[in-house]
Amino acid sequence: MKSLALCSALCLSLVSASAQQAPTPQQLLDAAHKATDLASAGAYTLQATLVVNPGNPKSERRGTLMIVRDHDRARLTLESDGRTEERVVLGTKQFFAPGQGTLSTMGLKEFDYSWDPGRRPRFETNQKPSFGKVGKQKIQGRDAWCFDRKLAQFKTKLCFDAATSVLLREGSSEKNRKEYSGYASFGTRLYPQKVQIFRENLAPFELDQISITTAQSNDDVFKVSEKAIEVDDCDHKEPPKPIHTPEPEFPKDGRNAKEQSLVLLYALVDTEGKVAGLQTISTDSYGFSQNALNMVKTWRFKPATCNGRPVMMEMNIEVNFKLF
Secondary structure, eight states, rough: OOOOGGGGGGOGGGGOOOOOOOOHHHHHHHHHHHHHHHHHHEEEEEEEEEESSTOOOOTTTEEEEEEEEETTTTEEEEEEEEEEEEEETEEEEEEEOOOHHHHHHHTTGGGGTTTTTTTTOOOOSSSOOEOOOOEEEEEEEEEEEEEEETTEEEEEEEEEEEOOEEEEEEEEESSSSSEEEEOOOTTTEOOOOOEEOOOHHHHEEEEEEEEEEOOOOOOGGGGOOOOOOOEOOOTBBBBBBBEEOOOOOOOOHHHHHOEEEEEEEEEEETTSSSSSOOOOOOSSSSSSHHHHHHHHHHHHHOEEEEETTEEEEEEEEEEEEOOO
């Protein structure tokens, strides 16, 4: 594995820390894409150690993530808490077993592309981003160029190493952000050896000891299980729209203890707008999660569509229990 210093050929003078004039947001995105684009790298295998609640001896949990990718085909395998979850990607289609939504809820379905914000989206949308002014900051002790990227009502700050073009941080706030560090090389491309992920109302986690090696393309690797669910994707996809979403009952134990809760759920909405699969992401001892599960199972939606055709879609649902 080559050190980052050996990859100076990928570093563009336009993002030099000593430059008198700040680069444009598009120049930063293009430079990061050139340095980290894995799409043209051929078949490869990514392996990483998953650590939930890192540094907390009472609640730290460990697992492994493996991604085998060959252009538009991929197999993702997550082993954690004694369970194995697998997902196969074949072009615009994804296949996974019922009840397996952890890869989706943790935002790991395209983890190996996450540090390449200049990558062209797989699917076109009607929304075009706008960019804020580029400014210089210190990130992880390094000079960095940072700017805001706005899409509809959502704003994300991106920060790039001023010397090497790579992404160091992205996020909407301190509570919702990703940190990328320890970049190494895979051929002529760079990738981080550690990614820390912070999401509000969820336990922090990180992917550490990340390594990428060349893989042999083998059709058997991307074989789909007969029991797998198929989820399709496309340009200009419309998400499910709620039709009937009654609120769950506030649990008695929680009310007596004067507790409140935000329950996070993973849902699979089928082509008829019914909740075909449901998992809780957060747990509690007062019954909030169970009450949310029981009620959300009854929710109905106008189904998601691809080019007007109803399709199955994954989504995260928040149920907020508040005392008034």
